[in-house]
Amino acid sequence: MISIDYSNMMEEYIGSKGLSNLSINNISPQIEKAYKMIANREWKQLEFIDLLSQDTAEIKKAGRYIKKSADNFLLLGIGGSALGPRAILEALSPFHNLKKRPRVFIYDNVDPRTLKNLLSIIDLKKTFINVISKSGSTAETAASFLILWDKMKRILGKDASKRFVITTDPEKGSLRKIANDEKILTLPVPPNVGGRYSVLSPVGLLTAEVTGIDCNELLRGASDIKSICLNNDVYKNPALLFATLLFLMDKEKNRHINVMVPYMDSLKFLSEWFCQLWAESLGKENKGLTPYPSLGTTDQHSQLQLWIEGPPDKVIFFIRVDDFGTDIKIPAVFKNIEGYNYLSGHTLKELINSEQEATELALTKAGRPNFTITVPQINAYYLGQLFFFFEMATAFAGALLEVNPFDQPGVEEGKNLTYGMMGKKGFEEKKKEVDEYRKNKGKWRI
């Protein structure tokens, strides 16, 4: 099981910069209320919890077919539809495209240069495309689907439909309609599961299967931590504890930036996945915590200076991996060279984990709160635990902050203005607003 050591969040360890039992106990009514909101399913979107018992037969079947018949697997999706699959791919199959088939490409943005490059290196005839959009009409995904559909049609004619799988709402939306009209294979995103909580739905699981990862192992890991993350005792529930600690550090100590630092290259995209989950779920009503994606040891040479001597506005949390599944010994060469000789005989794992512990201690000595999540090893089972743990922690944090962790009202205006500019019907007023804005802007320019 994953574990959390939060000693360095407590005043016993870091003095007045830390929290105490008392500060946690003082908000026990709030913690209890938050707990009940989640346990009693206050929001219907908590249905993501039920994903753990889904039947994966259809996903596995699609995965087998794609693995057998494609050299390239191209995913079109953005936000949760891209970040979850990418976190799985990078954590469990690093260097995938240089080692395995089908190669996996995730096109999430609408950068024409990226797509041009992509099209120059993949053979569309041997490509299978997964279009993912819960709503079915995400602008970026719609645009790239139109382009790829048109190209595939030109190349494969009627057979094009057989080279797509659409992951969307089981009933509603434009993608569902297109799938029905064109007889395209589909996989469902359950109606109440939001994009950023969808990694353990077909959204993430199909990429896992295509990549050669048993998606049931992700679910098994998540299932094994489920009851623990639903314990009503904050001291026994890591998800509730995680949320409570960061909530209190914001409220009492004005530390509102939460830096996630895994010490393993392939977890960099787990950080990015978490950052969407945490930012979009909690950032509303002028409240929220700012998640910061980082990576050790790399960012010791980039961000550490700021964490340790900059403004006291951050909490750092490490993800430490016990077993890398491999290790490399540092050989005894240049034995007389200062700065090299002491390394011989040690291993890279010793070095990376020593650096993690050294950074933890250095922060602690500087009175900078931090805590460490330890993961026995990175495989599908433990990655499943991490996904579910962070999702539950985010839901609890929303309840503690008294915001709805499942909506994102703030992004609508930007979408509407884009619709206006792109000439979508019904958004003519937005177009005018942009025209007006353009006319007046640019007075301050250099």
Added chain:
Amino acid sequence: MISIDYSNMMEEYIGSKGLSNLSINNISPQIEKAYKMIANREWKQLEFIDLLSQDTAEIKKAGRYIKKSADNFLLLGIGGSALGPRAILEALSPFHNLKKRPRVFIYDNVDPRTLKNLLSIIDLKKTFINVISKSGSTAETAASFLILWDKMKRILGKDASKRFVITTDPEKGSLRKIANDEKILTLPVPPNVGGRYSVLSPVGLLTAEVTGIDCNELLRGASDIKSICLNNDVYKNPALLFATLLFLMDKEKNRHINVMVPYMDSLKFLSEWFCQLWAESLGKENKGLTPYPSLGTTDQHSQLQLWIEGPPDKVIFFIRVDDFGTDIKIPAVFKNIEGYNYLSGHTLKELINSEQEATELALTKAGRPNFTITVPQINAYYLGQLFFFFEMATAFAGALLEVNPFDQPGVEEGKNLTYGMMGKKGFEEKKKEVDEYRKNKGKWRI
């Protein structure tokens, strides 16, 4: 030339959340003082400015040799030694390893799994290795150099030395000594140029050349913006203005998080390069600004909700690219499908740039300060401008904040504790400290 539109930072555009001429004029003595510190070379490390007139013949020669003789170019370095080269590689040669030779790999961390994977896909016989460390004894780089040196020696014997180039101080340090002893080709990092200001030295320029990019173009771009970035009028100097605006937003409005959002995939690593520069240069004495790496449109589906409705602690700045060098038309298919039909006939560039402008306007309407840096196109010339502009802006910001933008005293303790754990001579006390820490930690654990 790159340009900045900062209208949406001003109260004329965003009301009381904005700055005014008055607030800028009120600190004109500070601005003048900061300007003079930089113009008069208060810190010797401002020598990075002189890199623009360096002779690149040796770099070009090494680049030609490597291009001719290697299938793989492996860079060992961390922090500035990796972030600069990676920013160049990704911005100017996206998808490089799937399209061109030599493939370029940057191994910055000491993750054993990554190195194992890397060694399984590259043939060391056909690999050229660039070891970069200014000091010559960075622990991560030293460890990976020891491993690679040992392997190359076993494969190539005496010829191993001919497959390395070491980029380090021209006189001092352990790497210099090794290069002399083993007769390895070297390139210099000028003694007064710090790692994070070294991208326009051989640190970044060799990777440029190996990747097929004319390093002189990077320098030409930087040179063309140099005199503008040394103008003493804040309203005419984009670097001084950038620093002043973000300094004032922190000081007067408590907005201390600076989010960098390029709308082009391949500039993601320019963000990471900037974040090291800004964080490590300014984060000291409990002061500093927190840079946040982001990407449009991707992060509209991840972070935008937090920017627009979360705590009012951020300034967002966009990098908008006028010309992507290519574009893709969105075809007229699914013309009767709601959410798809409006896109037909537009292009991806129109969409991505409309989304940038829509996001800018949505933030502005929500009273969230933002500004836009426009770059005519992304090539070596303009990337050189951006590098130099951000370096100068960082130096000015340090002077305004009254911190030394060229040191990083906060990272020493972590290094010393690591030395202790790894058994380096002279750090026995640090080892004891860690042992003591381990004995006492872990009381709060779940």
